[in-house]
Amino acid sequence: MKMMNSDRREILKSAAMAAAGSLVTGGSLPVVQADPGVADLPDGEGLTWNKAPCRFCGTGCHVQVGVEDGRVVAVAGDKAADVNKGLLCVKGYHVGGILYGEDRLTEPLLRQDDGTLKAISWDEALDIIAKRIFDSPQTFAFYGSGQWTIPEGFAAQKFMKGGLSNNHIDPNARLCMASAVTGFLGTYGVDEPAGCYQDLDECDVLITWGNNPAEMHPVLFSRVTDRRSRGEKVRIIDIGTRRTRTTDAANEYLNMKPHGDVAIALGIMHLLIENNTYDTSFVKDHCNFRAHPESGKTLMGEAISEDEFRKRIAEYTPERVSELSGLSVEQIRMLGDLFGDRNIRITSLWCMGMNQHTMGTAINTLVHGVHLLSGHFGKPGDSPTSLTGQPSACGTVREVGTLSHALPGGRVVANPEHRQQCEEFWNVPEGRINGTPGYHTVKMFDQFTMPTDEGGDITTMFVQVTNPGQTLPNLNKLFNDKEQLADKFLIVSDVYPTPTTALANLILPAAMWVEKNGMFGNSERRTQQWFKMVDPPGDARDDCWMTIAIARKLFEMGHEGMQDKDGEFIFAVKDESGEEIPIWEFEHYYDTNVDKHLFEEYRQFTTMKHKNLAPYEEYVKARGLRWPVVEQQDGSWRETRFRFSGFDDPFVAEGEEFDFYHSSTKDGKAQIWFHDYEPPPEMPDEDYPLWLCTGRVLEHWHTGSMTRRVTQLSRAMPTGYVEMNKEDAKDANIRQGETVVVESRRGSCQLPVWIDGRGRPPRGTIFVPFFDETKMINNVTLEAYCPISKQPDYKKCAARVRKMTEADS
């Protein structure tokens, strides 16, 4: 045990007091100032410091990682990082602890017929996987995540689409931000936010749409609340279905019914037109109108005239919107007036509330439409901005395109020209890439857990860096059935045992975070890089290496797809003398920087949709760079804060104020969409009278598989719970802390009740976080999804709460 000197102890104590004090006085700010004593600690005496992005949320804070004797011993906020300027939230402070849970997976494990697990060698594991794929390459599926690093995602993508000609690759990000992607595509013709975090520093009004950044993106939210403590005026309007810590910091809370957001956005647009307060010149110069054709819903829809738009939006009077949304007519008029005022700057923020929605694409395009129609767009502080929950949902999933329909750099498999471009970059024969999109997540698991003789045509699945056994909706249908199916083979690479490894046939021990090189891309288009700092435990290895090693086995078995046009291995890396480096052998994997090779290959794709990236070495020097990153005449590289805006975006022609240069109408204009309101797919009824909403908590990251291993975080939030309204609990004779059964038509879950807890749901509503694997709320949720994005709705279904005694009877 090391002893702390008294100065350092005092510094840490005052930092701890400041942190606790900020929570108390700020009401909702779980953010702490970087400890200057830690951040300024010099290297030496065996202690070294290196930068890395935080492992957790899409905010993308940078940390300084202190390493001593091959072990992470300290973590500090990185003061040089523009994203967080030295701040970290409570999870970020404990990020080092996630490496050292006692039950790390350290060797490949193969499940035996009697259900037990037997340790096997890596070579045996790779042989088993390669044989299954070789025997049936088209019934293999690869399921990854927004925690895949950029090179990991790129390798998986190339392996599947450029190697196996198989598009059954999808990420868990389908469950969290697919609707944001389709919203951006439908509106601008290209994905990802136009603005950046600077919008939060400059807005006069922040509207959170079903979003709780105070807990989910705490450091980001602190940028807004810190402005208040400096005396600036920022008005926060929280539109939600329950009160949260964000509500505590808000000036106004607007309680909407589930799906009310769609009506509210339509109501704002109605008022902008009715009051003639919309931005006529912005709309005339930069926007078109759009809606779904009568024949059905499509991503790009069809053009409608402004008159047609006016006619349709006229139906959404404040009175009707009030009825649909639950807001008062005055509240809707207040929002209409706000957007009609161009002397203020308005930023909208959203995340899962709008994305996990059966009208996910619709509500995303509608909120963009509100900003476009009102002209609150493209100036610092005037922005529609979606956030991501995972550290590289943007960098890996959206940019590398690890979705079943996509290719790197904003290309899609269905487009022959795109396929040809990718085949050229990958130097694989023409026709190698399959033109039919693969299965999206829900379909993929449905096919995997369906008996083969009933049409379940996915027989082998490889899951990396995610925990679908806890996160899929309606687990009884989409995951738990796997247990009965002897011919289905589940391979899971992870760092700890999870509900997914519990059903796995083969478990692979993975390296995590600073145990490997990596690159992430955060919510503001910022690409970040870090180096491996410590060794993984036991025989745990990099996910990227696993993909390459499997590919190599297939290459050696003679699988043609593992060869490029010249007959070389598709992941061949050569040294300066032209000799191939055997990176598929783990002892040689770090003979070169594989991440750098893959990134430089991937970088070629990024110019096609103006998502240009700089060379790898630029990211080594920086705390991330926001794309498009373009080279200047002096050889330096310049990032972009505001896309499509002439004052900052290098791809907007000189003198132009705006240019939506990937417009789907090819006229430089964005699309303002109309969608009719539709009710949720399942509503409370006599048998299941409550709305169930699920989500996350501050202390735990997603399924808690990492954060529940950190004592301090686990203590702070030890167990899942159901939040209930006080009156609802009283009516049902349910007491604080009592364990109850939460159930739906699909399944049930036992949880302790928290009344008037951190979140306060209105009558008729309950909330359950999904971080606790011992209390699987996704047995209860619904798998209905947005027809365009295929993203399921975890935010609303019909449920009931029963006392244990009633449930028993």
Next chain:
Amino acid sequence: MPISGLVLTFDSPVEQNQEALDAIKAIPEIDLGQANDRKLAIVVDSDDTIRDREIWDTLQQITSVTNVAIAMVAFDSECEEEASNDTNSQDDTPEDTQGANRTNV
């Protein structure tokens, strides 16, 4: 020697909980910080993880304290040892602290 910044939430405004405040003040490792409505900031600076745990349990058992939240913990090797020790524990309270109820492979 863990150092942590905690936020205690009471079931009523802090100043109405004199008895509880006296009990907290009586713990020598605790420094009291700012209070606001039902919330109180404190810092715990204990000699070892066992004592830290005792203090944590004591705080949680105070009847009028409804929640104990961590604002910051000094992260160093001691914390990891502590985490490792805790995962071996099978008699943690509350019932679902880590270790006892996680997936086994």
